[in-house]
Amino acid sequence: MPFLGCAEPTPGRTPRLGITRTDWLTVVLFTALYILYVGHEAVTRAFWIDELFTYYVVTMPTWAGTWDLLRNGPDQNPPLFYALTRLVVGVFGESEWAFRLPAVVGYWLLCLSLYTLGRRIGQTSTTGLIALVTPLVTGTGYYASEARPYGLMLGCLGVGLVSYAFIDPAEPPTWQRRAVLGLGSTLALAMAFHYLVLLPIGCLWLVEGYRTWRTRQVRWRVWGALAAPLAVLAYNWPLLTEQSKLPYWKMSLRWSELSEFYWWMVSPLTGLAFLTLVAVVAVIDRLGRRSRHHPSQEEAQPSAKLPSEWLWLGFVLLIGLPVGWMVLMKVTGRTMFTPRYLLPAVVGLTLLVMYVVGQLTAHHARWVARGIWTILAAVALWTGLQPWQLVLPRTEAVSNLPDPNQPVLVDCVMYLQLKHYFGDQLPRVVHVFGVLTYPQPEDPSRGLRAILGNPRAPRFEDPNAFFEANERFYIVYCKDFRDENLKLRLEKHQVPVVRQTSEYLIYDFRWSDIE
Structure with missing residues (x-):
């Protein structure tokens, strides 16, 4: 097969650019x-x-x-x-x-x-x-x-x-x-x-x-x-x-x-x-080469x-x-x-x-x-040959929970995905800044919070206001998040798990359970 305008290379010859x-x-x-x-x-x-x-x-x-x-x-x-x-x-x-x-x-x-x-x-x-x-x-x-x-x-x-x-x-x-x-x-x-x-x-x-x-x-x-x-x-x-x-x-x-x-x-x-x-x-x-006593040149x-x-x-x-x-x-x-x-x-x-x-x-x-x-x-x-249609993120971790009126606290990864694609269809899904959040700077205008400067970005809940207003809420813990300290605290206080999937644990959290 010719290479870019040249025949198959010969020793000492460098092929040059050209398209065949x-x-x-x-x-x-x-x-x-x-x-x-x-x-x-x-x-x-x-x-x-x-x-x-x-x-x-x-x-x-x-x-x-x-x-x-x-x-x-x-x-x-x-x-x-x-x-x-x-x-x-x-x-x-x-x-x-x-x-x-x-x-x-x-x-x-x-x-x-x-x-x-x-x-x-x-x-x-x-x-x-x-x-x-x-x-x-x-x-x-x-x-x-x-x-x-x-x-x-x-x-x-x-x-x-x-x-x-x-x-x-x-x-x-x-x-x-x-x-x-x-x-x-x-x-x-x-x-x-x-x-x-x-x-x-x-x-x-x-x-x-x-x-x-x-x-x-x-x-x-x-x-x-x-x-x-x-x-x-x-x-x-x-x-x-x-x-x-x-x-x-x-x-x-x-x-x-x-x-x-x-x-x-x-x-x-x-x-x-x-x-x-x-x-x-x-x-x-x-x-094959080792088995042939007289192989051909090719x-x-x-x-x-x-x-x-x-x-x-x-x-x-x-x-x-x-x-x-x-x-x-x-x-x-x-x-x-x-x-x-x-x-x-x-x-x-x-x-x-x-x-x-x-x-x-x-x-x-x-x-x-x-x-x-x-x-x-x-x-x-x-x-x-598969359908050329957008596959939306899965919502089973936050849907059909025992109490549909109870807030569902998720990590920032799931929150941004769900809010981008479902918006107001999932009003009870929230993200509380500082909980299930990767390390962030103390300056409120930097890091993950800086995206709030875009009017299309979903809002984050203030931790003090959220915890004062909600005595009970679900926590969706992603197994890939690797925040073992949070998981150990939840297990220490025997917070009940209401659903478990291959990716998530859903806890039913009550402040009264840990006080």
Whole structure:
């Protein structure tokens, strides 16, 4: 199969950018399946709390109000994402899919960028296909349809990696200059969408440092491009300083979250099927070579080998990034370890899977390609055949309780979701600030309370006024909230549980029971 305008690569020849009919067919087919798979999620999934923060920031009546909410509110991202989303929503309206459209496009750009990268450094059609599909079928594919800046950040990072690959002495000087410019500008743009893109950029610094040590040549223009994002970080530093004064929502950090992160990344059914396919074919390929005394040339020769710096980058992104971040958080006593901060690790996984597939004979590589298309098509078509209707949040935890006139106290996550989608239909559902609320600053104009500056945001109950007015109320305790102190206090006073689900415990609380 020709690669971007060139025949299959020959030793010593570096393919250059150009698009062939085969590439067009691959990209068009993937895009159609991508739209079915990701588009369905973007249309049907209800907003969760972080996306509602995006909603409140973007729908502020004035840009001054938006800026104030960025400085004081619960979100801690650069402003460019919100400005872009505000523009998109202004054009397409305030639907779930419109808020998620920037992420959908950004993540699609990541997949296409990795396809280009896979075809260039892997130099076979199957390595290109592996690079195209891996980000979508793993757990990180969830963020292809979330109204947050991660999809855009990853898309820019992907283009930056392609630019980095084209800074090659084998390319004409004009191409190299364009690649350096592309590297610096796209990484700077990625920083303008999310501050923590500094983590994968730091991995690129390590790889370039390794290349410098190996070749004994310092590429000053490349180092300048890799440093360009720091200018964006410096520009946003005053805003970041204000945002960093807010307490982080997560209250504890466990070492086991590191293994949980890796399992989250590979555990979707599509991801497990995809990785199992590659592993099984790789084992069959290896056993087949050992069993043949006189293999043919096609069977004996691997289809491609990944350049050492890209293999090194794969290990750094997949292993060094999550492990290093966990160690840093533990050493500094911070708790900022969540899967969404480590999404670039999927690029490392992609590079390492490309390496494995690159060692296969052409015959077995074709079997991997057929399997990948089968998995992707089956999942995308099955998803696309489901109803394209918004699935509203479940209300069984707050509905049909023994006393319908009794207030139902819920955490801020459930409260914002229910009030956004049901509003006055659930008048007894309340959130009392300070109860079932993540750590917040004492200043009443900052943190979660700052979203009250948006007239569309639901109101929170004042704790003193609420407790004076209500001697009895229900408490909906989410098992994922992990506020064990509250649960232990309720159990100590033998507060009765009136309903239990897989996710919640509903307590019937009376002040008289604990006095």
